[in-house]
Amino acid sequence: xxxxxxxxxxxxxxGCQTCTxxxxxxxxxxxxxxxxxxxxxxxxxxxxxxxxxLPVGCMHCDDPPCMHVCPSTATRKRDDGIVVILxxxxxxxxxxxVACPYQARFKIQERxxxxxxxxxxxxxxxxxxxxxxxxxxxxxxxxxxxxxxxKGLKPGVDPEATPACVNSCIAGALHFGNVDDKxxxxxxxxxxTEWSRMHEELETGPNIYYVWDEKR
Numbered sequence: 001x002x003x004x005x006x007x008x009x010x011x012x013x014x015g016c017q018t019c020t021x022x023x024x025x026x027x028x029x030x031x032x033x034x035x036x037x038x039x040x041x042x043x044x045x046x047x048x049x050x051x052x053x054l055p056v057g058c059m060h061c062d063d064p065p066c067m068h069v070c071p072s073t074a075t076r077k078r079d080d081g082i083v084v085i086l087x088x089x090x091x092x093x094x095x096x097x098v099a100c101p102y103q104a105r106f107k108i109q110e111r112x113x114x115x116x117x118x119x120x121x122x123x124x125x126x127x128x129x130x131x132x133x134x135x136x137x138x139x140x141x142x143x144x145x146x147x148x149x150x151k152g153l154k155p156g157v158d159p160e161a162t163p164a165c166v167n168s169c170i171a172g173a174l175h176f177g178n179v180d181d182k183x184x185x186x187x188x189x190x191x192x193t194e195w196s197r198m199h200e201e202l203e204t205g206p207n208i209y210y211v212w213d214e215k216r
Contacts, residue, residue, distance in 0.1 A: 003062075003081035004140055004155065005179040005207035006166065007186045007195070008055045012173035015040055015053035022168035023057075026141060028126030030112040035104075035138035036165045054210070055165075055174065058083065058104040058138040059198065062205025066096035066105060066135075074135070081207060082140050090134035097135060101199050102206070105137045140176075141165075156185050179207065191215075 015038055023029070023036035039054040060083045067075045067083065074089035075096055097105040111132065113119050119127070141163040148154075148161020155161040156177030166174040177186035186209075194213040197206045 001180045002079070002178050003180040003207065004145070004176065005060070005081070005186060005209060006055075006140075006163075007175040007177075007189050007209045007211060009173045009175075009189075009193075009211040010052055010054065011212065012171045013038065013053040013055060014171050014173075015051070016170060018168045018170050019055060019165035019174060022164040023138070025122060026126075026164035028123045029136075030108055031114055032112075033106050033108065033136075035106075035136075055208070056102065056104070056198070057165075057208070058100075058140075059102050059204065059206030059208050060138075060140060061207065063203065065099040065101065065202075065204060069095040069099040071095065078142075080145075082142055082145075083137075084139060084142060085135055085137065087128075087130040087134050087136075092133045092135070094135065101202055101204065105135050107133070107135055109133055179209075 017038050020034055020037050027035060029035055036057040039056055041052045041054055042049060044050050060081055064077060064083050067077060071093060072089045072091050074086045075083065076086065077083050092107060094107050097107060109132065113123060144163065145155045145161055148158060153161040159167045162176050166176040175186050175189055177184040179186050181187055190209060192215055193211045194215055195209045195211045197209055
């Protein structure tokens with residue numbers, strides 16, 4: 001079986017937001033909408049204070065609450081674990097945005113641009129009117145994955161078949177691959193480290209894994 005996921009090594013993430021910028025460029029999301037973002041978390045008390053940078057986005061859950069509340073069946077889970085939205089079926093009710101415990105969904109009513117002078121070339125190239133008035137979110141760059149697989153490439157190994165955020169990470173903190181394959185790059189990474197997932201108590205089965213130490 002195939003189930004794609006992301007491993008985020010919190011020891012390496014420097015909070016540069018390059019993954020956020022790469023996602024913004026790859027998907028031409030409007031101002032204020034970040035499918036991939038990095039939270040800046042401060043813990044402890046002076047003088048023992050630490051900062052942790054936490055990449056977040058759609059978790060592509062094993063049991064996604066967003067899918068269960070969707071009245072039009074627009075939100076679906078593919079066989080490879082990626083949660084997608086069929087825009088032609090979405091009625092824009094935003095039930096999914098309310099149900100998502102990771103605040104990963106957005107609804108955009110009208111087209112907005114980064115600059116008042118007009119659309120950039122990338123905004124024009126990537127603009128899809130079908131995404132207005134409906135739910136939208138991170139797709140793990142599913143178009144890159146599918147195009148890469150058609151060319152015989154391996155997601156998580158070959159950049160052309162790997163999400164833009166992972167490709168862009170300057171610190172090597174983000175990794176993508178098949179978590180159901182024990183020999184995959186991500187499975188080998190998880191096997192040697194201590195990790196956790198966000199809100200595991202909700203039993204959604206999120207597929208972003210946060211590494212925080214070597215396994216002892």
